[in-house]
Amino acid sequence: MAEENNDVITKLVVTSSDTVLPIDAAMKIYESSTDIVIKETCFGTMVTGPREAVNKVVKEIVDLDKNHIFVKERGFPPGDDRRCRASRGGGSRPGFYFLKEEAMMLPMIGKALDKYDKHVPLKEIEHKKKLEVKDLQDIVESSL
Amino acid sequence: MAKVIIYPTNSLILSDLVQRFGHTPLAMMEKIKEKVTTVGVDSPPMNITAEEPKHGLKYAAVEVPAGVRGRMAIVGPMIEEAEAGIIVGESPMAFGCMGCARTNELTKYLIRSREMPLLELEFPKDDDEGQEFVYRIAEFLKSLDEVKGESEEATE
Numbered sequence: 018m019a020e021e022n023n024d025v026i027t028k029l030v031v032t033s034s035d036t037v038l039p040i041d042a043a044m045k046i047y048e049s050s051t052d053i054v055i056k057e058t059c060f061g062t063m064v065t066g067p068r069e070a071v072n073k074v075v076k077e078i079v080d081l082d083k084n085h086i087f088v089k090e091r092g093f094p095p096g097d098d099r100r101c102r103a104s105r106g107g108g109s110r111p112g113f114y115f116l117k118e119e120a121m122m123l124p125m126i127g128k129a130l131d132k133y134d135k136h137v138p139l140k141e142i143e144h145k146k147k148l149e150v151k152d153l154q155d156i157v158e159s160s161l
Numbered sequence: 162m163a164k165v166i167i168y169p170t171n172s173l174i175l176s177d178l179v180q181r182f183g184h185t186p187l188a189m190m191e192k193i194k195e196k197v198t199t200v201g202v203d204s205p206p207m208n209i210t211a212e213e214p215k216h217g218l219k220y221a222a223v224e225v226p227a228g229v230r231g232r233m234a235i236v237g238p239m240i241e242e243a244e245a246g247i248i249v250g251e252s253p254m255a256f257g258c259m260g261c262a263r264t265n266e267l268t269k270y271l272i273r274s275r276e277m278p279l280l281e282l283e284f285p286k287d288d289d290e291g292q293e294f295v296y297r298i299a300e301f302l303k304s305l306d307e308v309k310g311e312s313e314e315a316t317e
Binding site (some may be wrong): 025028031057064086087088089090091093094099110112114115116118119120122123125127128129130131133137139140142 | 167170171172173176177178180189191192193194197198203209215218254255257285287288290291292293294295296299
């Protein structure tokens, strides 16, 4: 039983694509005849099932727009009482805030991956330096 | 293929990039899955038992809060297992209801104190920084293949 359970995984497929919508990803999964369960969400899709089947389907989805669809594994299965907000009295589920922050960065990461594939040379950026202690001391003394 | 520990340990972007460039991300989600789906370890709702803070004693002293030790019981073995690491700083979202600032400090310290290839950078704020972020991670992950290849040749 435990072994069987261990082999079932959940993956979060987060779409940040101009051409592929979460529903397209979901349709792709419906088309596959594998034994998996999906849940559509506002940010993408959650896919649960045997490891091999999930990996195969997720790869097919990612291939739709590989630089703009991102995947990570999820610990809890979809709709789990310990996480699902339906049984927790509303509000975002724990862990969503982090995902939301990262989802906002995904267009930027997607563009960068496109550039990396096209071998666009890296621009040099000047990073802000931290204030040296001596400089701070000078500023403090100058205002006295 | 190297096992790469990522910080923040549950990051979507890092987990995806590590996997995309052909390595195995060591992330919190898989460990949590083992914890919450293993039959027999039944201490609802999170299956965290009194054993976890005891395991955490390997990484933090007894006077450190149990929350830190409990988290380290999961994060610590991941750090030991890792062959390389990526730390992304400036990630305030790693601190909150799902994270703990002191655990984060300790995690970063333990990753840095391991003698292994390590990349440290910050989350990007604009497109140019995003490009640098992805390029640096990609180059780092590609360089791991070379390092691993050389070390395998040396052992042969």
